[in-house]
Amino acid sequence: MNGKNNVQAFETSEFRSRLDQVRASMSKAGMDALVIISPSNQYYLLGYDSASGPQAALVTLDDDPYFVLRKMDADAAAEAGCWLPQDRVIGYAESYVGGSGGASPWEAIGRFVKDKVGASARIGVELSGLGLSDYPKLVSALGGQEPRDGDGLVSACRLVKSERELLYMTEAAAIADRAMSAGMDKIAVGARHCEVAGAIMSVLCKGTEIIPGGPPSWPPYIRGGEFAKAPHQAWMDDVFAAGQQYYLLCTASRRRYEAPMGRIVHLGPSTPRRKNQHEGAMAGFHAAIDAMRPGATCADVARAYQAAIRPYGLTKKGRMGYSTGIDTVDGPSLADNNDTELVANMTFHFESNIFEPGETYLLSDTVRVTEGGGKLMSTVPHTLVERPA
Numbered sequence: 237m238n239g240k241n242n243v244q245a246f247e248t249s250e251f252r253s254r255l256d257q258v259r260a261s262m263s264k265a266g267m268d269a270l271v272i273i274s275p276s277n278q279y280y281l282l283g284y285d286s287a288s289g290p291q292a293a294l295v296t297l298d299d300d301p302y303f304v305l306r307k308m309d310a311d312a313a314a315e316a317g318c319w320l321p322q323d324r325v326i327g328y329a330e331s332y333v334g335g336s337g338g339a340s341p342w343e344a345i346g347r348f349v350k351d352k353v354g355a356s357a358r359i360g361v362e363l364s365g366l367g368l369s370d371y372p373k374l375v376s377a378l379g380g381q382e383p384r385d386g387d388g389l390v391s392a393c394r395l396v397k398s399e400r401e402l403l404y405m406t407e408a409a410a411i412a413d414r415a416m417s418a419g420m421d422k423i424a425v426g427a428r429h430c431e432v433a434g435a436i437m438s439v440l441c442k443g444t445e446i447i448p449g450g451p452p453s454w455p456p457y458i459r460g461g462e463f464a465k466a467p468h469q470a471w472m473d474d475v476f477a478a479g480q481q482y483y484l485l486c487t488a489s490r491r492r493y494e495a496p497m498g499r500i501v502h503l504g505p506s507t508p509r510r511k512n513q514h515e516g517a518m519a520g521f522h523a524a525i526d527a528m529r530p531g532a533t534c535a536d537v538a539r540a541y542q543a544a545i546r547p548y549g550l551t552k553k554g555r556m557g558y559s560t561g562i563d564t565v566d567g568p569s570l571a572d573n574n575d576t577e578l579v580a581n582m583t584f585h586f587e588s589n590i591f592e593p594g595e596t597y598l599l600s601d602t603v604r605v606t607e608g609g610g611k612l613m614s615t616v617p618h619t620l621v622e623r624p625a
Contacts, residue, residue, distance in 0.1 A: 346377025
């Protein structure tokens with residue numbers, strides 16, 4: 237790909253194209269400079285995948301960015317994926333880290349920004365990345381002028397994926413397929429949840445014979461049975477039990493690009509109620525995927541799902557998924573109160589999840605928006621798997 241092809245995930249030209257989009261958004265928002273605090277956004281623009289302490293990227297309208305981070309990280313950043321030359325990577329002293337005197341890295345970062353752009357510059361900051369005690373220190377170092385809210389500028393540019401981004405997500409989906417199959421193969425009455433989670437994690441780390449694995453942004457979820465009802469926990473100190481329904485949810489990561497997916501397993505013959513639930517959820521799934529075309533809105537997708545499950549006596553409130561890419565959530569939700577318009581090559585984690593009293597159901601896929609409707613990235617069948625009990 238380039239001279240750093242073992243660590244740099246994209247051509248430098250792609251990073252520069254992304255910067256051009258961000259600069260256009262900055263100009264429209266009346267900003268001369270933008271301080272980027274989100275590690276995900278830093279990775280998107282600079283290619284550096286780490287965050288050991290407070291760090292910030294400085295983007296201006298007419299020059300290459302600067303990247304300010306701990307000296308021990310700055311010394312290696314240009315050889316560890318960041319496309320910037322070494323003189324654009326600035327390390328602040330390690331004495332700012334972990335001391336008891338109250339000195340803050342945000343003071344060093346703020347002074348650097350002020351020196352580069354001047355106190356009169358219209359400076360935007362990703363404010364949501366700052367803690368309550370960090371904000372006044374950064375503002376004071378910037379010269380006391382309140383910065384503009386720069387949240388969302390970079391994230392909006394991340395929504396439509398490039399061909400190489402889509403390639404990484406497709407590779408992540410291939411790893412997730414194998415991990416999900418490995419986990420489902422180990423499910424049996426009496427098997428421990430942790431053993432199934434371990435089988436999934438092993439594949440997520442190893443990848444396939446030709447696609448290296450990577451660290452996922454969250455652990456596998458194993459939900460179901462008598463106790464595991466909370467939807468956003470991982471696994472429990474429990475074993476799989478006969479007559480119970482479980483879902484497995486995991487995400488693989490390839491160059492930090494994610495491909496979440498979820499599947500359903502029942503131990504023993506499924507009940508009529510659960511079969512109806514699965515049939516209805518799959519009807520909603522197919523209706524929503526078909527609706528994921530350019531020009532539709534997130535709300536259109538959600539309403540298509542809701543209309544399709546209604547004849548089965550099912551209802552669904554809340555979102556049916558969210559934009560995904562770098563990390564898991566990177567943009568708008570598929571919900572009936574979100575009117576974001578879909579564009580080709582947006583990617584979503586679509587979740588057909590229904591939580592009823594005493595029941596837990598989730599089946600999901602990573603989906604690419606195309607002119608012909610949503611294109612699934614995973615290949616594991618959507619059947620309600622019934623294991624012998």
